[in-house]
Amino acid sequence: MNRYPPIAEHGMVGDLQTAALVSSAGTIDWWCTPRFDSPSVFASLLDSERGGHCRLAADSPDGDGMTVRQLYLSDTAVLVTRFMAPGGVGEVADFMVPVDSPDPTDTHRLVRVARVVRGALPFTLTCRPRFDYGRASHELSQTDAHSVLFRGPGTDLHLQSTTGVALLPAGDDITAHFTLSAGQAAAVVLTSTASGDPAPPRPSLTQVADTLETCRTFWQSWLRSCTYRGRWQDVVNRSAITLKLLTYAPSGAPIAAATMGLPEQIGGERNWDYRYTWVRDASLSVRALTDLGFHEEAHAFRRWLRERIENKATASADPLQIMYRIDGDPHLTEETLDHLEGYLGSRPVRAGNAAADQLQLDIYGEASDALVVGGDIGAIRGWKALSDVLDWLADHWDQPDEGIWETRGGRQNFTYSRLMTWVAFDRGVRAATEFSRPADTARWTAARDAVFRQIVERGWHDERRAFVQHYDTDVLDASLLLMSRVGFVSPHDPDWLSTLDAMGEELVTDSLVHRYDPNASPDGLRGSEGTFNLCSFFYVEALARSGRLDQARHAFDKMLTYANHVGLFAEEIGPSGEQLGNFPQAFTHLALVTAAMALDEELENQRSVPRYGDHHGQPAIRGLTAPDEAGPEATHGGDTGG
Numbered sequence: 001m002n003r004y005p006p007i008a009e010h011g012m013v014g015d016l017q018t019a020a021l022v023s024s025a026g027t028i029d030w031w032c033t034p035r036f037d038s039p040s041v042f043a044s045l046l047d048s049e050r051g052g053h054c055r056l057a058a059d060s061p062d063g064d065g066m067t068v069r070q071l072y073l074s075d076t077a078v079l080v081t082r083f084m085a086p087g088g089v090g091e092v093a094d095f096m097v098p099v100d101s102p103d104p105t106d107t108h109r110l111v112r113v114a115r116v117v118r119g120a121l122p123f124t125l126t127c128r129p130r131f132d133y134g135r136a137s138h139e140l141s142q143t144d145a146h147s148v149l150f151r152g153p154g155t156d157l158h159l160q161s162t163t164g165v166a167l168l169p170a171g172d173d174i175t176a177h178f179t180l181s182a183g184q185a186a187a188v189v190l191t192s193t194a195s196g197d198p199a200p201p202r203p204s205l206t207q208v209a210d211t212l213e214t215c216r217t218f219w220q221s222w223l224r225s226c227t228y229r230g231r232w233q234d235v236v237n238r239s240a241i242t243l244k245l246l247t248y249a250p251s252g253a254p255i256a257a258a259t260m261g262l263p264e265q266i267g268g269e270r271n272w273d274y275r276y277t278w279v280r281d282a283s284l285s286v287r288a289l290t291d292l293g294f295h296e297e298a299h300a301f302r303r304w305l306r307e308r309i310e311n312k313a314t315a316s317a318d319p320l321q322i323m324y325r326i327d328g329d330p331h332l333t334e335e336t337l338d339h340l341e342g343y344l345g346s347r348p349v350r351a352g353n354a355a356a357d358q359l360q361l362d363i364y365g366e367a368s369d370a371l372v373v374g375g376d377i378g379a380i381r382g383w384k385a386l387s388d389v390l391d392w393l394a395d396h397w398d399q400p401d402e403g404i405w406e407t408r409g410g411r412q413n414f415t416y417s418r419l420m421t422w423v424a425f426d427r428g429v430r431a432a433t434e435f436s437r438p439a440d441t442a443r444w445t446a447a448r449d450a451v452f453r454q455i456v457e458r459g460w461h462d463e464r465r466a467f468v469q470h471y472d473t474d475v476l477d478a479s480l481l482l483m484s485r486v487g488f489v490s491p492h493d494p495d496w497l498s499t500l501d502a503m504g505e506e507l508v509t510d511s512l513v514h515r516y517d518p519n520a521s522p523d524g525l526r527g528s529e530g531t532f533n534l535c536s537f538f539y540v541e542a543l544a545r546s547g548r549l550d551q552a553r554h555a556f557d558k559m560l561t562y563a564n565h566v567g568l569f570a571e572e573i574g575p576s577g578e579q580l581g582n583f584p585q586a587f588t589h590l591a592l593v594t595a596a597m598a599l600d601e602e603l604e605n606q607r608s609v610p611r612y613g614d615h616h617g618q619p620a621i622r623g624l625t626a627p628d629e630a631g632p633e634a635t636h637g638g639d640t641g642g
Helices: 203-223 235-247 279-292 295-311 363-372 378-394 415-435 443-458 478-482 492-504 533-545 547-561 586-604
Strands: 010-014 018-023 027-032 039-041 053-058 068-073 080-087 088-095 108-128 140-146 145-151 155-161 168-170 172-183 186-195
Touching: 010 080, 010 235, 039 295, 053 080, 053 586, 080 140, 088 415, 108 203, 145 378, 145 492, 155 443, 186 203, 203 235, 235 279, 235 586, 279 363, 295 363, 363 378, 378 415, 378 443, 378 547, 415 443, 415 478, 478 492, 478 533, 492 533, 533 547, 533 586, 547 586
Parallel strands: none
Antiparallel strands: 010 018, 018 027, 027 039, 027 053, 053 108, 068 080, 080 088, 088 108, 108 172, 108 186, 140 145, 145 155, 155 186, 168 172
């Protein structure tokens, strides 16, 4: 079997329209261009022989004794891989200059700068692009010793080097060997363009240095908008930069992860394509971005979301679908790439995502919350579109769906889906009042209260003393960790604390949280999975808001030990502490940010909180009188909001 680096042994660079992974061995083993969701040029992470890669690394003259370290330049997306050998110390800096523009472009530059700071070291460059996920051949042409062109279907890849790095053909690929001494540097630049576009001018080393400074200045300047000044500044900054890197600047749409096909279980079939925009994930990021001070990014996504609601372009007849391409295209046809071996033999490798056709009613709550929290849904067209969505939801909320986890084992009456439809109606009623907009608020209020009663009556399991995954099971589900955050229940309600205790006993191992038990609740897929980092950070937030600060801080500190060497997280943690699933995952970094902010806030404001109500005065949920029994003035369980 071919050898693959651990998923965690990577850093990410990007330009806000595409992104590449660079292993700690100096290998670019994943890059799709010109967009995040384009076919790959380098994909040896999914097939080390057929996928293609570009490696630039120092060589140890005696074949051993090399120590490698990888880091980001502080508060930037400039990735540095350092090579320390008996003969000297060298490094390779990888970066892409951000294209922070509303206009998509086919031209993207990935710059690799090698230099030696002590002694002397030989370097080797190997460039083996494989276009269209390794399905297409390419033609190689060479202009001179420092410029070559790989011509693939629809995309050209230009490889250029500075003086001293002679590019040598090796079949249809390129190699180079050069030695640098202390104080010397060299660079190679990969530029992708549309097929037939003219070659970019070959840069000088001085121009490359200026480009590096431009990149570093961009990120440090952008990060100055961050208003977070808490205990975990470096961790939050790295997560914020990661979220920005995973956002498609022309549309403002964030993708779920930079990769596709990385397994949730080595050798298993849970290998999905995450290079798309999930309404849920992106909507939940709005509040975090706003709280961090990144209002422009939050506004850009709300604009993208309003366009989806207004255009009503979905693959089904529903007003929204769970995910879209980054430009809003609703068609994400799933195919299996059977020619690829898959990471460590994990098949099938999927491109596209068939889950886009699923019914997941929770997205209406997350979308409504994202639009209302920004305070700009008052625009006439935007309000009309949202109002139409809520009118539709009033007729369709009470039905089974596939749920947040996109199971392929059949529809159920998932409690989390009901919870978020409650959020949709709740936020709609509030927005209509705040903006004085015309709406059938009486109908929305009635639907909101009906959902509330149903969750309390059917989503609660008396024997488990907990809210459960769906109405016909006693299985717990970590998605319900958001019940308190969205305002459905007080964080100090006894039934919520009982649910939190039950989750702690059944779903939590140390600080790690399973989303649910697939053995007790079959999801239609073979194999197992790791613990979900998203859920682990939601658990920290829930503990903090419930006043369990020592436990929350301990869990948070432990979770941070699962980050990789440059502070990045994949989707899951495996049984040996290894990172699994697509990488890096935006939702995990979003949850890390919200957990850090919640924990900081609660640590700063420690005070006695009554057990049966929070500081907003929200009553215990099961101590309420049902609205239809107490009349229109009855107190509602969601009066505090998320």
